[in-house]
Amino acid sequence: MKRKAFQAALPHTLPICVGFLFLGMSYGFLMRSKGFPFYYPLLMSLFIFAGSMEFVTVNLLLSTFQPVYAFLLTLMVNARHIFYGISMLETYRGIGWKKFYLIYGMCDESFSINCSTTPPPGVDKSWFMFFVTLLNHIYWVTGATLGALLGYVIHFDTTGIEFVMTALFVVIFLDQWEQGGDHKAALTGVACAGLCLVIFGSQSFILPAMLLMVMCFSLGKGRKEEA
Amino acid sequence: MTTAQQVITILLVVLGTMATRFLPFLIFPEGKTPPALILRLGKVLPYAAIGLLVVYCLKDAVAPPDYGLAEGIAIAAVVLIHRWKHSTLLSIGTGTVLYMLLVQYVF
Incomplete structure (x- = not known):
């Protein structure tokens, strides 16, 4: 049963393997170029397993100690997982211990496969989802660790390499935009952040920006209900 | 820290x-x-x-010596390449290398 599920899951994860190895390696390499030993990206990719947030955490670790800010920023950046969880409430029901790991490892890519793919007949769906999640997890940790290890042997001027994070978010932004995502929500995010950056400055604009966004969306909902 | x-x-x-x-x-x-x-x-x-x-x-981008110009150029490149090829790896890779070249050799 496990073997069949693994064989069914593997091909679905191969495109993600390429992407995760590349992004994971750039993340690990970035961590190393900022002076962190290889076990930092290894453990962070293993336990956080949320790519965007791991890139953001590099910045958090390099700035002053702000625990509440770190926690709230994580909630904000990963708020989309709440939505994933809500859509998987039914699917993950009654599958025993695997449910814990499936929720723990519910990154964007695992979610997108698990919510959209029906395994072939005779393949156990819960084992299929388990292997999709596990394989993605393995690719990501492998990429991050390899990238950091490469950082020990390859030496060149890495000034500016942190732009990999900017480029990543710009690409995600474009993909969301072109795939018919919520343009108004995307623009609200940019506008609230930009406005608060101007008012509060680069050190303390994130929290006001988050508050402003949630306020905008709550009020927006009120208007819609009246209409 | x-x-x-x-x-x-x-x-x-x-x-x-x-x-x-x-x-x-x-x-x-x-x-x-x-x-x-x-x-x-x-x-x-x-x-x-x-x-x-x-x-x-981009929060600290608008600062000397280039006042965000390197970021602007690299982001424009990412957007153009991504709209052209739709390859995440190509867009991120090219944008990052371009940015590194700009900050290391131009600005």
């Missing part, structure tokens, strides 16, 4: 991430429907958060 502070920061990021993943399953165990506002935030925040992250990455 001390090592202990780093560990605490990482643990809080883990905790925050896990909170967003486990919360729906803890609050709605038996098919209870979440409140409309939560459902709505769940739908719009993924888009707004990425917008916020783009701004977050």
Whole structure:
């Protein structure tokens, strides 16, 4: 049963393997170029397993100690997982211990496969989802660790390499935009952040920006209900 | 930051991430429907958060010596290449290399 599920899951994860190895390696390499030993990206990719947030955490670790800010920023950046969880409430029901790991490892890519793919007949769906999640997890940790290890042997001027994070978010932004995502929500995010950056400055604009966004969306909902 | 502070920061990021993943399953165990506002935030925040992250990455860009010009050029390149080829790896790779060349040799 496990073997069949693994064989069914593997091909679905191969495109993600390429992407995760590349992004994971750039993340690990970035961590190393900022002076962190290889076990930092290894453990962070293993336990956080949320790519965007791991890139953001590099910045958090390099700035002053702000625990509440770190926690709230994580909630904000990963708020989309709440939505994933809500859509998987039914699917993950009654599958025993695997449910814990499936929720723990519910990154964007695992979610997108698990919510959209029906395994072939005779393949156990819960084992299929388990292997999709596990394989993605393995690719990501492998990429991050390899990238950091490469950082020990390859030496060149890495000034500016942190732009990999900017480029990543710009690409995600474009993909969301072109795939018919919520343009108004995307623009609200940019506008609230930009406005608060101007008012509060680069050190303390994130929290006001988050508050402003949630306020905008709550009020927006009120208007819609009246209409 | 001390090592202990780093560990605490990482643990809080883990905790925050896990909170967003486990919360729906803890609050709605038996098919209870979440409140409309939560459902709505769940739908719009993924888009707004990425917008916020783009701004977050650029928060210190407008400063000497180039006042954000290197970022501007590299982002324009990422957008053009991505609209042309739609390859995440190509767009990120080219944009990052271009940015590194700009800040190391031009500005």
